[in-house]
Amino acid sequence: MIRVRKSTNAPASLSTTKQYNGEDVYAQLMEDQHEKCYICERKLVTDYEIEHFKSENNYPELMQEWTNLFLACRYCNGKKSDSFDDNIYPLTADVEEEICQRIDFGKNKTVFTTSVTDVQHDNTVRMLNLFYNGKGGKKLRNLKEERFFNYAKQKVIGFMKIVNDYLVNPTENNRNVVTEELGIDKELLGFKYWIIRDYNLNEIFKDHIIWNK
Numbered sequence: 001m002i003r004v005r006k007s008t009n010a011p012a013s014l015s016t017t018k019q020y021n022g023e024d025v026y027a028q029l030m031e032d033q034h035e036k037c038y039i040c041e042r043k044l045v046t047d048y049e050i051e052h053f054k055s056e057n058n059y060p061e062l063m064q065e066w067t068n069l070f071l072a073c074r075y076c077n078g079k080k081s082d083s084f085d086d087n088i089y090p091l092t093a094d095v096e097e098e099i100c101q102r103i104d105f106g107k108n109k110t111v112f113t114t115s116v117t118d119v120q121h122d123n124t125v126r127m128l129n130l131f132y133n134g135k136g137g138k139k140l141r142n143l144k145e146e147r148f149f150n151y152a153k154q155k156v157i158g159f160m161k162i163v164n165d166y167l168v169n170p171t172e173n174n175r176n177v178v179t180e181e182l183g184i185d186k187e188l189l190g191f192k193y194w195i196i197r198d199y200n201l202n203e204i205f206k207d208h209i210i211w212n213k
């Protein structure tokens, strides 16, 4: 999960209709979010929905509020539902700085943590761990959660491989391969940024791991 930048112009249908899910809303969010779910950062093809940052159930007055609308995959939208209405706000929070995003391969689970002490950060971390690890760790992950976790795990391993290739053989070409995978349209940047930090490669890739600045 990383910070989101969003067009300041609200799509017309939000004011001319009573709907929040007009085609123009989908199209603008698709462009603004680089065709990715704002929570899990997987590419969206056809399986996407409008996600109300503050849920429709608890905040009906924000149903058509542009700043409350994001695009999420069905998995994330369904799981978030109205259970996480008080998360860090992805348009203003330095998400990739404030939420550590890692995989513990020994325990076969994601580890999301934060050094910021407030309700919004706690909720966001709790939500992300729940999405990837299920309710009570490995044994309780259902099939969908397992597939969701494995997708991220494989992507992270793939990225670690190309970073390792660069470390073994730090050619310009190998550096470009890493840089390419850090492009804003690529998946799972939150995890990738933290790999770069954990390998102490910040200096070399510093222009590619600070999307929100």
Ligand SMILES: [Zn+2]
Pocket: 037, 038, 039, 040, 041, 042, 072, 073, 074, 075, 076, 077
């Ligand atoms: Zn998602």
